[in-house]
Amino acid sequence: MRAFISVDLEGLPYIVSREHLFVKGALYNEARKVATRIVRTVAEELHAQGFEEVVVADSHGPMVNVIPEEMPDFVSLVRGFPRPLSMVAFARGSDLAIFLGYHAKAGTSYATFDHTYSGATIDRITINGIEISECLMNAMLLGEWEVPVGLVAGDEALKKDLELLPWAEFVTLKRASGRYSAISPSLKKIEDELREKTRIVVEKLEKKELKPFTLERPVKVEVRFLNSAYAEVAELLPFVHRKSGKEVEFTAETMENAYKILEVLIFAAAGVSYITSR
Ligand SMILES: [Zn+2]
Structure with a gap:
């Protein structure tokens, strides 16, 4: 079995400053380390639950945030930007998808770095009448490929989106008091919850309780x-x-x-x- 993980930065714990988000930002290294640790925790649990391969799509900004030498040997890493199909590149053919470090859509109150794909140019996107976040838009494309999203971890303000993905589990990585401020649990607590929810999701997959998010076409x-x-x-x-x-x-x-x-x-x-x- 192959699992797919897409990892963004803005919804990760402790990431609250713009200095976290750019390669030359003063706090960028801190963000890289958090991203790497969170991805490794989930990838290791997936492997322990029987996934032979975990494809990780590094999905923020320059898309070279995860530290490659700290990935286990069963992880294949998708890096670089721009790239076709952006945050879900190389997901096709996977059995399960997981989104880590995801954030709320543009215009959400009390959400760190709320935006939809491009904070500089996009105010709002709707698809078949649904106002989408990156989480929903990516889930829609994965759904067309029959890949179900089983777990989303990120800003608590994103949790509401899971009303459209009711089979998916959510792990809160931060609760924002504003666009540039949030409270997060300890990494130890987060890692324990990520492992536990990953196990639950793999069970749901085996019981065929996870569904691809499909849309009417066109x-x-x-x-x-x-x-x-x-x-x-x-x-x-x-x-x-x-x-x-x-x-x-x-x-x-x-x-x-x-x-x-x-x-x-x-x-x-x-x-x-x-x-x-x-
Ligand atoms: Zn991002």
Whole structure:
């Protein structure tokens, strides 16, 4: 069996400062160590429960946060950005998916670093009418590949999203008092809970209690950008319809196509942001 882990930074315990989030940030090394330890804990438990291979997709920023030499030999590490299918690259064909260090969607109160894929350009994304977080969007694509999400660990403000993934377990890694402040349990307590929930999830998988999150197709996507110039560039694609100054919508045949188109729109917006800020 193969398990897939996607790990972000903003929902990890103790990560509250922007200095944690960039390669040259003063606290970046602290974030790397926490990410590595949390991933290793879950990967080791998965291996103990019979998974021969664990694919870990390093999914924050430059996507080179997890320290490779500290990964056990059964872990394959997906690194680097930009990359196709971003946070779920190389997940296809896995039996189980786990999200670690995930955070709430843009506009959530009392949530550390609330954002949806791109804090600099995206205000809101809905897919088939569901306002998505990164957790839900990734779960939708995994669902199309018939990979169920069994465990999510991150900011407590994200837990509400699991109403749409009722079979999944949640581990709270932090409870935010604001965008840049949170309280977290000790690493020891977190690691114990992650191991316990991982065991529960593997049992659920064996009992076929985990479900892929599937959507009706075609998939309808609406995006509200933070700036009208981003919508203007998105609208250059003939299948993208401008709804208002900052909003566009499009329809895709599959969730995989929707995901790829969203990646392009976000890269295009980042390009416009770069050009216009010089
Ligand atoms: Zn991130």
